[in-house]
Amino acid sequence: MAEVALHGVTRAFGDTVAVDDLSLTVGDGEFVVLLGPTGAGKTTTLRCVAGIEPLDRGSVSIGGRDVTKASPAERDVTFVFQQYSLYPHLTVYDNLAFPLRSPARRRPEAEIAERVRAVATMLRIDAKLGNKATRLSGGEMQRVAIGRALVRTPSVYLMDEPLSSLDAKLRADLRLELKRIQQDLGATLIYVTHDQIEAMTMATRIGVMDRGRLVQFGTPREIYEDPADVYVATRLGTPRINLLPMGALPVGGAPAAAAWMGLRTEHVEIRPAGAAAAAGADATVERVERLGDQTHLHLALGAEKMVTLTDAHAPLARGDRVTVAARAPLFFDRDGRRIGAVRGARA
Known part of the structure; x- marks a missing residue:
């Protein structure tokens, strides 16, 4: 695993600045969640780390190595998208094995089989290895998509709202499972969501984003108890603050500038x-x-x-x-x- 550092990262699409001068360091083995509504710049930030989006300004380093100009394949990251992105004509086994059979990272079949079965057991889909992807439930398909990232041992795992299309019970189950897996692997993981419960229950630290800017970065407790502004305060807490x-209401000791x-x-x-x-x-x-x-x-x-x-x-x-x-x-x-x-x- 490796530390990820973003320095002054900026990415614009025409007149729209999706990520605005963002600096952020994710420690080795951390589970960092980027939290914010649609349009906050979360996914674009993740794509900049992966190398899918080029930077207009700034730099990205992984494990102390500047990867700003490196291709996605050279960055040694895996990316779990919001949609399942499985090969429907392949079995679960072959979907999981696919990253290990690529020309750049091809492994011996015996090693592939061992790794696929270990990950399938970890995700509790080992009984489905012979099924085609089209014969799976939504939750099973998402487990396979996550498993395709886990079969490799990259420097960084990147996940873009992988649980958003699942029902509430399955989301709750997979939240616990993802956190357990991340801790077992000691993985560096950057996770994007708009769901405050996912952020609070899984993150080592949370980065709250608004219109491309990082507003506050801290532990879930810090973000909840000590928000930097009204925007951050409204991101966490049910009912809303x-x-x-x-x-x-009468209160004592209020600062003179309080409105x-x-x-x-x-x-x-x-x-x-x-x-x-x-x-x-x-x-x-x-x-x-x-x-x-x-x-x-x-x-x-x-x-x-x-x-x-x-x-x-x-x-x-x-x-x-x-x-x-x-x-x-x-x-x-x-x-x-x-x-x-x-x-x-x-x-």
Whole structure:
């Protein structure tokens, strides 16, 4: 495995700058997730690392070697695309063996067989090796696509939203499996997603991207607890962080420049209306979503709306009055920049 370093990487398509002066270092053996919505520049960044997209400016190095001008084949990386990209006329075995039979990396058939069976067992598709790709479920096809990357031992694994087309249960299963495999292999892996749960559960570090720029880079805990700005704060957390103007709730010790307070569910205290306690403000319950193990509470706080969690068995209904208090909120200025310490590195 190897360290990956991007220095001032820029890639534009006409007037659209897809990646804008991006610098990022992925350590040897790290699982780094690039997170952001469609159009953030995540996939283009991945393609720049792979050599599929040429750079307009900047450089890429892998394992300390400058590969900016190197072809994809010379970079020793594997790429798992969002779509399965399997050969439908080949069996699962032959799809997995294909990278090891290429002229540039051809291995003896006995070695290929050993490697294919080991990877198929790891991915729990060893019983399907004789099946044609067209006879597989969506989840099995995606496992084969991932397996085609794993049969090799490249310097870096690159994955572009490989789980996005799967159902929720299968995504959850494969999230755990991918993390386990990455740890077992000690692999350097760069993974692109718009799914905050994938990012939080799998990443060693997360790079939050917006319109081609790296906004913040840090551990999942750093990104969640110490966001650099409102944009980053809204990337993680369910329900989404509540943004309220200063004055909507009484809080002590707010910075003078604060224009907004950010309240995650753990920053919100809900009490019966009129209960004697620390300062708060009255709110009206607009909707109650009971999800079994937890309840989402939609509140109207004057003209402001907010959503938080409460006990699954809380006896609340639409129209009820409650008192809302803030505990240790995050503060942002008028431009949405965080006021306070930010531990995660910023671009």
